[in-house]
Amino acid sequence: xxxxxxxxxxxxxxxxxxxxxxxxxxxxxxxxxxxxxxxxxxxxxxxxxxxxxxxxxxxxxxxxxxxxxxxxxxxxxxxxxxxxxxxxxxxxxxxxxxxxxxxxxxxxxxxxxxxxxxxxxxxxxxxxxxxxxxxxxxxxxxxxxxxxxxxxxxxxxxxxxxxxxxxxxxxxxxxxxxxxxxxxxxxxxxxxxxxxxxxxxxxxxxxxxxxxxxxxxxxxxxxxxxxxxxxxxxxxxxxxxxxxxxxxxxxxxxxxxxxxxxxxxxxxxxxxxxxxxxxxxxxxxxxxxxxxxxxxxxxxxxxxxxxxxxxxxxxxxxxxxxxxxxxxxxxxxxxxxx
Amino acid sequence: xxxxxxxxxxxxxxxxxxxxxxxxxxxxxxxxxxxxxxxxxxxxxxxxxxxxxxxxxxxxxxxxxxxxxxxxxxxxxxxxxxxxxxxxxxxxxxxxxxxxxxxxxxxxxxxxxxxxxxxxxxxxxxxxxxxxxxxxxxxxxxxxxxxxxxxxxxxxxxxxxxxxxxxxxxxxxxxxxxxxxxxxxxxxxxxxxxxxxxxxxxxxxxxxxxxxxxxxxxxxxxxxxxxxxxxxxxxxxxxxxxxxxxxxxxxxxxxxxxxxxxxxxxxxxxxxxxxxxxxxxxxxxxxxxxxxxxxxxxxxxxxxxxxxxxxxxxxxxxxxxxxxxxxxxxxxxxxxxxxxxxxxxxxxxxxxxxxxxxxxxxxxxxxxxxxxxxxxxxxxxxxxxxxxxxxxxxxxxxxxxxxxxxxxxxxxxxxxxxxxxxxxxxxxxxxxxxxxxxxxxxxxxxxxxxxxxxxxxxxxxxxxxxxxxxxxxxxxxxxxxxxxxxxxxxxxxxxxxxxxxxxxxxxxxxxxxxxxxxxxxxxxxxxxxxxxxxxxxxxxxxxxxxxxxxxxxxxxxxxxxxxxxxxxxxxxxxxxxxxxxxxxxxxxxxxxxxxxxxxxxxxxxxxxxxxxxxxxxxxxxxxxx
Numbered sequence: 009x010x011x012x013x014x015x016x017x018x019x020x021x022x023x024x025x026x027x028x029x030x031x032x033x034x035x036x037x038x039x040x041x042x043x044x045x046x047x048x049x050x051x052x053x054x055x056x057x058x059x060x061x062x063x064x065x066x067x068x069x070x071x072x073x074x075x076x077x078x079x080x081x082x083x084x085x086x087x088x089x090x091x092x093x094x095x096x097x098x099x100x101x102x103x104x105x106x107x108x109x110x111x112x113x114x115x116x117x118x119x120x121x122x123x124x125x126x127x128x129x130x131x132x133x134x135x136x137x138x139x140x141x142x143x144x145x146x147x148x149x150x151x152x153x154x155x156x157x158x159x160x161x162x163x164x165x166x167x168x169x170x171x172x173x174x175x176x177x178x179x180x181x182x183x184x185x186x187x188x189x190x191x192x193x194x195x196x197x198x199x200x201x202x203x204x205x206x207x208x209x210x211x212x213x214x215x216x217x218x219x220x221x222x223x224x225x226x227x228x229x230x231x232x233x234x235x236x237x238x239x240x241x242x243x244x245x246x247x248x249x250x251x252x253x254x255x256x257x258x259x260x261x262x263x264x265x266x267x268x269x270x271x272x273x274x275x276x277x278x279x280x281x282x283x284x285x286x287x288x289x290x291x292x293x294x295x296x297x298x299x300x301x302x303x304x305x306x307x308x309x310x311x312x313x314x315x316x317x318x319x320x321x322x323x324x325x326x327x328x329x330x331x332x333x334x335x336x337x338x339x340x341x342x343x344x345x346x
Numbered sequence: 347x348x349x350x351x352x353x354x355x356x357x358x359x360x361x362x363x364x365x366x367x368x369x370x371x372x373x374x375x376x377x378x379x380x381x382x383x384x385x386x387x388x389x390x391x392x393x394x395x396x397x398x399x400x401x402x403x404x405x406x407x408x409x410x411x412x413x414x415x416x417x418x419x420x421x422x423x424x425x426x427x428x429x430x431x432x433x434x435x436x437x438x439x440x441x442x443x444x445x446x447x448x449x450x451x452x453x454x455x456x457x458x459x460x461x462x463x464x465x466x467x468x469x470x471x472x473x474x475x476x477x478x479x480x481x482x483x484x485x486x487x488x489x490x491x492x493x494x495x496x497x498x499x500x501x502x503x504x505x506x507x508x509x510x511x512x513x514x515x516x517x518x519x520x521x522x523x524x525x526x527x528x529x530x531x532x533x534x535x536x537x538x539x540x541x542x543x544x545x546x547x548x549x550x551x552x553x554x555x556x557x558x559x560x561x562x563x564x565x566x567x568x569x570x571x572x573x574x575x576x577x578x579x580x581x582x583x584x585x586x587x588x589x590x591x592x593x594x595x596x597x598x599x600x601x602x603x604x605x606x607x608x609x610x611x612x613x614x615x616x617x618x619x620x621x622x623x624x625x626x627x628x629x630x631x632x633x634x635x636x637x638x639x640x641x642x643x644x645x646x647x648x649x650x651x652x653x654x655x656x657x658x659x660x661x662x663x664x665x666x667x668x669x670x671x672x673x674x675x676x677x678x679x680x681x682x683x684x685x686x687x688x689x690x691x692x693x694x695x696x697x698x699x700x701x702x703x704x705x706x707x708x709x710x711x712x713x714x715x716x717x718x719x720x721x722x723x724x725x726x727x728x729x730x731x732x733x734x735x736x737x738x739x740x741x742x743x744x745x746x747x748x749x750x751x752x753x754x755x756x757x758x759x760x761x762x763x764x765x766x767x768x769x770x771x772x773x774x775x776x777x778x779x780x781x782x783x784x785x786x787x788x789x790x791x792x793x794x795x796x797x798x799x800x801x802x803x804x805x806x807x808x809x810x811x812x813x814x815x816x817x818x819x820x821x822x823x824x825x826x827x828x829x830x831x832x833x834x835x836x837x838x839x840x841x842x843x844x845x846x847x848x849x850x851x852x853x854x855x856x857x858x859x860x861x862x863x864x865x866x867x868x869x870x871x872x873x874x875x876x877x878x879x880x881x882x883x884x885x886x887x888x889x890x891x892x893x894x895x896x897x898x899x900x901x902x903x904x905x906x907x908x909x910x911x912x913x914x915x916x917x918x919x920x921x922x923x924x925x926x927x928x929x930x931x932x933x934x935x936x937x938x939x940x941x942x943x944x945x946x947x948x949x950x951x952x953x954x955x956x957x958x959x960x961x962x963x964x965x966x967x968x969x970x971x
Binding site: 022024052056057061068069072078082087090091096118325328334341345 | 389579598638
């Protein structure tokens with residue numbers, strides 16, 4: 009796909025009126041995507057966005073590429089079929105936390121374990137938006153919504169932990185208030201061969217407004233966002249005064265660098281085959297009210313699924329020759345009647 | 347292949363029906379299958395009915411664990427596995443108990459007497475040993491210590507007694523092969539190939555087979571020898587085929603005739619899994635098979651592949667179709683080609699996974715929310731599954747629509763001789779991908795309208811990778827032509843009508859109703875699916891008695907042939923035998939206001955020709971009264 013024609017943001021936008029609520033976090037994600045695309049050496053006609061159902065799932069209508077707005081939860085399965093049939097395409101999957109982690113949880117984990125080359129963007133707003141405000145599989149315990157007037161009693165999923173547990177080869181997190189960081193994560197996901205999951209913390213200003221304010225507002229980011237940078241000790245804070253170590257139980261813990269010394273800090277290694285540390289890092293925050301890691305948790309090389317399937321076809325053709333229907337029909341014992 | 351048939355020629359008959367029954371672990375399916383193959387190579391026409399429990403290892407020796415294989419071999423054309431077996435091979439008391447009722451009166455019983463010990467008798471619910479209490483007096487009883495004889499003949503080979511006993515089904519096969527003058531070479535060759543590398547198994551099975559074969563001679567069973575001469579079949583090259591294999595090969599043929607690679611998204615389910623197994627073998631044909639995480643992912647992946655320009659297929663049985671319903675509705679909305687194969691089984695719910703039933707017709711027709719019509723094709727015999735698969739794929743690809751292809755457990759596992767088609771004469775399936783814009787807008791610019799229709803009311807198939815035709819499809823209602831999301835009331839009505847109309851129009855492109863039988867017949871028997879063989883036999887028996895009855899068998903269930911209503915109106919009575927509680931009969935009554943009468947059977951078994959003949963005769967008498 010090299011040498012794609014030069015494009016700009018507007019080439020990636022459709023003429024369709026964007027119908028998210030004014031102020032929705034999805035706008036900034038869309039903008040980040042439309043700004044990033046021209047920077048990748050890709051063609052619009054080789055790009056496909058596939059979504060399920062939900063607010064986030066309207067995304068494909070606004071990208072001037074090929075696209076399928078499919079059914080609730082199944083986008084990773086549609087994408088898997090398309091990516092296997094057409095390994096020449098760039099396939100993106102977009103969905104929300106209800107779509108991907110509730111009704112579609114099964115398809116998400118299987119797409120990740122198979123490592124089919126699709127880029128999965130999970131817009132996590134910790135609420136059901138399109139059905140008007142029920143608790144979601146990422147809503148915190150105690151969340152009061154229309155369907156949980158006495159507070160949710162559901163233990164939420166941690167999307168990054170789930171993905172790492174599902175053998176994902178690429179897991180990252182970003183948020184809708186930092187366009188540059190989103191573009192960086194989307195670019196990394198695109199470059200990765202295999203399934204990549206990017207969790208995007210996204211504000212729903214109608215049903216869950218301000219859910220991420222305590223970590224994503226500009227004024228608190230230094231103190232509350234832990235940027236994961238490959239090869240560097242994990243530090244954060246206005247003065248980089250805090251860091252992350254692994255304790256005796258294997259848990260990642262936030263420490264004052266002055267107390268433990270820089271050598272005690274975890275040096276982030278996104279390419280580490282053993283997922284234990286990445287998993288521990290994903291558990292650092294149980295809700296967006298604590299210091300929360302963003303960036304790439306894990307990026308390891310593993311056999312890509314569609315390529316493996318294509319290789320099997322090529323190997324079968326090399327060993328058996330191209331299919332011969334006449335011979336196939338005679339592959340079991342035959343007899344002649346004259 | 348050399349062969350010595352050293353049995354006497356015996357009495358010549360034009361057909362026999364043999365039923366092999368034993369415990370699930372006794373290898374009855376394999377025994378029946380080998381006997382069938384030898385008979386096919388010998389030149390008989392035949393039809394088979396494998397029946398086995400859903401459990402992989404059902405409790406040994408029990409009625410629930412009985413596995414049986416029935417085959418009719420004939421010197422004439424046959425289309426059913428036979429109503430009543432004339433020979434029952436029973437390897438244990440449970441098999442005798444469960445299947446004796448099917449045996450024709452005066453039929454021959456071949457019994458492994460070693461299995462009739464106290465424990466097995468008790469498990470089968472026998473108080474007294476039926477071999478000794480005179481209860482089998484109405485049959486020709488041949489009791490043989492098969493286990494013991496097999497152990498003995500294997501002892502010289504150094505095979506352990508326990509292992510040797512597993513070969514007792516080959517003893518039975520050898521004996522029955524001798525009694526019915528089957529050639530032995532195909533079976534001996536097959537043993538060598540099947541168990542290649544396992545010399546002890548080859549030796550034991552070969553020895554048991556030969557011992558069984560020789561036993562007939564030694565025990566002076568010569569008076570039981572029966573020969574069934576080869577049938578006069580149309581000249582050609584034949585192979586023995588079951589429905590699932592024929593269906594798989596038909597899909598491969600459709601792939602070759604359309605020039606599109608197959609993508610199969612499937613999730614294992616009885617009795618459809620063998621299609622996945624078969625297609626997974628043929629990657630050199632460019633077949634991609636994807637064993638998905640569930641039924642929904644299976645159909646969804648196929649729709650994804652269809653969007654990418656592949657011949658997309660998903661295979662399943664009734665429970666899987668239920669799960670796929672929402673995604674099939676999306677395919678209706680997207681107007682993409684997709685073949686959905688439903689190998690029907692007894693329902694509802696898990697029902698009877700290994701038993702046949704044809705009760706998914708109304709689900710195929712209506713089992714989705716909203717108005718979501720799609721074409722339905724049904725296969726009617728094991729070998730015809732090949733043609734039905736090509737036809738389903740043709741309609742899907744030419745009309746850009748999901749198509750339901752209905753088969754059932756009986757067709758899937760039953761086999762028959764198949765005269766191989768000349769692959770060069772198979773119809774080609776024209777497929778066109780859109781390559782350029784199809785519209786000039788008011789500003790004079792070229793644009794692509796993904797829902798602009800052709801004369802077939804099909805929309806263009808523009809696959810990703812095609813420059814300038816980028817477009818988005820989805821489940822929300824489409825505006826006519828542009829395909830943009832539309833909530834306009836008039837547009838929804840228009841699109842609903844168009845979706846209905848474009849499926850109805852397919853009636854112009856399928857064969858007219860074919861009526862078998864006399865023009866003067868007052869009664870038409872209208873069937874679909876696997877009832878074909880039994881209806882055909884029943885009707886022919888009536889013809890032989892001088893009774894005019896017509897047979898109409900529908901391969902296209904939506905839309906119907908365009909002359910069907912007019913044809914049915916010519917008859918005084920329309921009767922509709924179905925392996926369900928009356929599904930086609932409802933469609934016919936609703937569509938044509940015809941007073942069609944049902945004949946229903948839901949016992950997990952196909953109709954027999956005899957029972958259908960009686961039912962039809964009842965209508966004949968009723969009309970004449």
